[in-house]
Amino acid sequence: RLPAQKRLEMLSHWIAGGRTGRLERQVLKEKDVLKFLAAFQSWWDVLQPSWCSRDAEGKWETGMYGKDWQKLDCGGVNGLLSVVACLSWWASACEEGKC
Numbered sequence: 001r002l003p004a005q006k007r008l009e010m011l012s013h014w015i016a017g018g019r020t021g022r023l024e025r026q027v028l029k030e031k032d033v034l035k036f037l038a039a040f041q042s043w044w045d046v047l048q049p050s051w052c053s054r055d056a057e058g059k060w061e062t063g064m065y066g067k068d069w070q071k072l073d074c075g076g077v078n079g080l081l082s083v084v085a086c087l088s089w090w091a092s093a094c095e096e097g098k099c
Contacts, residue, residue, distance in 0.1 A: 002074045002082060006043045008036065010089065011082055019077060028093040036093075040086050047072060047083075 004012070010028075028036055049071045055061050074080060093099055 006046045008039045030098040033098050
């Protein structure tokens with residue numbers, strides 16, 4: 001399972017509801033897009049292996065391949081599908097001109 005620490009509230013509701021709603025039913029309001037993105041980034045940070053780090057500008061450092069990615073090896077309905085769901089909601093908001 002992916003860590004629930006700092007998981008987005010919208011994602012937690014979708015999971016708690018049995019993931020029965022289609023992804024596009026989760027609509028971001030324009031005023032919530034930046035808040036959603038900040039929350040997603042915080043959660044994404046929690047998901048990263050301990051050896052991943054950001055540079056002084058806050059960007060992920062590159063060239064760290066070949067290390068252990070076991071922390072993200074999470075299948076099942078609450079695994080990486082949860083990350084894809086969040087990206088889908090963000091993409092939908094951008095398509096509607098909210099980004």
